Amino acid sequence: MQIFHNPVHDKHAGRQEMFRGKLVPCHETPARLEYVLDALRQRGIGELRAPSAPDMDVIKRVHTPRYVDFLASAWQDWVALDPANADIDILPSVWPVRGFRHDIEPTNFAARVGLFSFDSGCPLTAGTWEAATAGAACAIDAARAVTTAGGPRAAMALTRPPGHHAGADFFGGYCFLNNAALAAQALRDAGAARVAILDVDYHHGNGTQSIFYERGDVLTVSIHGDPTTEYPFFLGYADEHGEGAGLGANLNLPLPAGTDFATWTQALQQGLAAIQAFKAEAVVIALGVDTYEGDPISKFKLKSVDYLEVGRALASLGLPTVFTMEGGYAVADVGINVANVLEGYGG
Numbered sequence: 001m002q003i004f005h006n007p008v009h010d011k012h013a014g015r016q017e018m019f020r021g022k023l024v025p026c027h028e029t030p031a032r033l034e035y036v037l038d039a040l041r042q043r044g045i046g047e048l049r050a051p052s053a054p055d056m057d058v059i060k061r062v063h064t065p066r067y068v069d070f071l072a073s074a075w076q077d078w079v080a081l082d083p084a085n086a087d088i089d090i091l092p093s094v095w096p097v098r099g100f101r102h103d104i105e106p107t108n109f110a111a112r113v114g115l116f117s118f119d120s121g122c123p124l125t126a127g128t129w130e131a132a133t134a135g136a137a138c139a140i141d142a143a144r145a146v147t148t149a150g151g152p153r154a155a156m157a158l159t160r161p162p163g164h165h166a167g168a169d170f171f172g173g174y175c176f177l178n179n180a181a182l183a184a185q186a187l188r189d190a191g192a193a194r195v196a197i198l199d200v201d202y203h204h205g206n207g208t209q210s211i212f213y214e215r216g217d218v219l220t221v222s223i224h225g226d227p228t229t230e231y232p233f234f235l236g237y238a239d240e241h242g243e244g245a246g247l248g249a250n251l252n253l254p255l256p257a258g259t260d261f262a263t264w265t266q267a268l269q270q271g272l273a274a275i276q277a278f279k280a281e282a283v284v285i286a287l288g289v290d291t292y293e294g295d296p297i298s299k300f301k302l303k304s305v306d307y308l309e310v311g312r313a314l315a316s317l318g319l320p321t322v323f324t325m326e327g328g329y330a331v332a333d334v335g336i337n338v339a340n341v342l343e344g345y346g347g
């Protein structure tokens with residue numbers, strides 16, 4: 001297993017997120033990744049690699065060039081409004097919902113932030129662009145590694161910020177660039193005719209679903225808390241099957257809050273069966289470990305030992321595999337749980 005780790009992930013360090021009318025400390029912190037690195041080093045799992053320069057061409061085929069340009073200059077634009085902004089993170093505050101125009105881009109900065117985002121819990125900081133693009137490079141490199149002759153069977157993009165909530169032209173849910181989608185696109189570009197993305201994060205991978213919703217070459221499967229009560233609320237229901245060429249290539253497996261491993265693993269088997277039926281030639285695992293019983297913002301009941309079993313089940317696909325790091329906020333246990341998945345997978 002090759003581990004492409006983002007050496008500049010800590011440049012993205014939001015101070016506060018909006019929650020129920022208050023600014024509260026961010027859950028998605030740099031420490032999360034350090035715990036994973038420590039656990040992998042301690043157990044001797046994986047070979048660490050630094051990423052190459054980000055391939056902007058791949059990034060601009062998954063994300064719209066307009067969104068990529070927005071992200072690249074957002075911080076400079078924000079500070080240009082007022083030099084005092086250099087000490088304040090960007091949080092969106094206004095969005096073009098139903099009935100507003102989406103075919104115009106106002107010049108007002110707050111309006112542009114709203115046009116390219118969907119929630120106020122996702123601060124964009126001075127180092128977000130640098131961290132997110134280096135993370136995207138990890139995902140693309142991991143995909144290229146597993147499709148190189150003589151390369152490893154599996155590779156991981158060990159990065160943050162996470163990616164699965166980011167769509168073609170929006171950020172939100174702590175995500176800016178969709179690393180799992182970028183890995184899938186890079187696998188397609190490397191010759192895999194059909195690619196599956198299996199998202200096991202507690203939250204529905206709405207960004208990934210929307211990016212591939214009308215494509216038949218990438219199957220998207222997500223196992224997650226029922227969006228009737230769980231974030232991101234407005235997507236992730238069982239009746240979303242894809243559209244056009246993508247009809248039948250999206251599978252949502254929502255489960256109620258309180259779900260334990262015995263039930264969760266049945267959904268996993270259903271997801272794996274769908275990937276086999278699709279005849280995927282490679283798979284991307286959007287690996288969130290916020291399904292853990294100790295997670296502070298999620299409501300499933302998986303135990304640390306269960307992640308070994310998850311890894312074994314994923315390995316049973318027998319496919320070239322890219323893992324991308326998504327959620328998991330019980331910070332001190334994130335390392336144990338991710339290392340257990342990789343150990344169960346076979347190291």
Ligand code: OKP
Nearest residue numbers: 019121173174203297327328
């Ligand atoms: C990102 B990933 C909790 C608010 C939660 C957003 C959750 C994003 C999860 N107070 N808001 O899927 O783990």
Ligand code: ZN
Nearest residue numbers: 201202203327
């Ligand atoms: Zn999550």
